[in-house]
Amino acid sequence: MELSIARQFKNKVQNVINHRLLKQGKVLDIRYWPNSPLIEIDLHLPGAAMHQWSEVPAIKFNVGEWYFRDYTPFGWDAETSTCSLLIDAAHNGPGSCWAKSLTIGQTVQYLKTESTHQTPHGTHLVVALGDNTSLAHLLALRQMTLPAIRFTCAVLTDSAATGQLLKSYFPWSPALHLNEDALVNWLLTEQYCTDHTSFYLTGNKALVVRLRKVLKSLGHFNIKIKGFWG
Structure with missing residues (x-):
């Protein structure tokens, strides 16, 4: 069946995003917390400038076609370009389904790293x-x-x-x-x-x-x- 014009346009836009804008990383390890909806995921993100993170960061991951979700790394090492996510997968949304589907060694894609504009007060x-x-x-x-x-x-x-x-x-x-x-x-x-x-x-x-x-x-x-x- 011939694709609709709208669908063809969406596919072209998605291809541009995938090839020109998205960065890649790799899943190093995954830990499912027993009797809990939390999933801990270790990542290698060589394109993330972690040494520049002066505020709590958020990473916009591509979790499915036309779906992006922001996740905050709870720990990171700028020397090795590694970080860890802790995702609450209690709900069946695109982000939860993505987290549950990941496997060790799998490639992940993300659009950008940005600041949440939160940083601990210097003395309080x-x-x-x-x-x-x-x-x-x-x-x-x-x-x-x-x-x-x-x-x-x-x-x-x-x-x-x-x-x-x-x-x-x-x-x-x-x-x-x-x-x-x-x-x-x-x-x-x-x-x-x-x-x-x-x-x-x-x-x-x-x-x-x-x-x-x-x-x-x-x-x-x-x-x-x-x-x-x-």
Whole structure:
């Protein structure tokens, strides 16, 4: 059957993107977290200028025909041009399906690396709050916070199993909560200094909006927001 004019045009545009704009990398390793929707993916991206990353980065990956998704590397090594992703694959969207389909040694394509325009405050206590969708962003903030003692974190996680894995996989322990009310109550009891604390709110829209309202009601104003929703 002859392709429609619209389809032919889309194919030509896709070919231009693939051949002229997309960069390539390789999957080095994949780790599926047991009893958790999280997938950890190690990549070699020789075209990414990681030594220039002064703010938390995001990489726009080609996850399917006409589909691109931004993912934040939660750790990277500029010397070897390697980085790791931590993807919440709980939903059957293009990004989740792409992450689940990857195999070791497979080539991945990405359009560009850009900044999320978030960087830890230079002297404040950095308080990062998020959920499963933004774990990589929280971890990247921690990597960029020096000294690390200035960083603290609380996470709304999907299950106790994911929480236990977080504690065992990383050398620091975020405060873990299984529902929004518990996270809000934790925040209300911490009594952070208004003038010397910066908050970084990440994750789904409803969570970010609620946490921002709570912080403002407490008089906090150093609040940065990064959403991870549609």
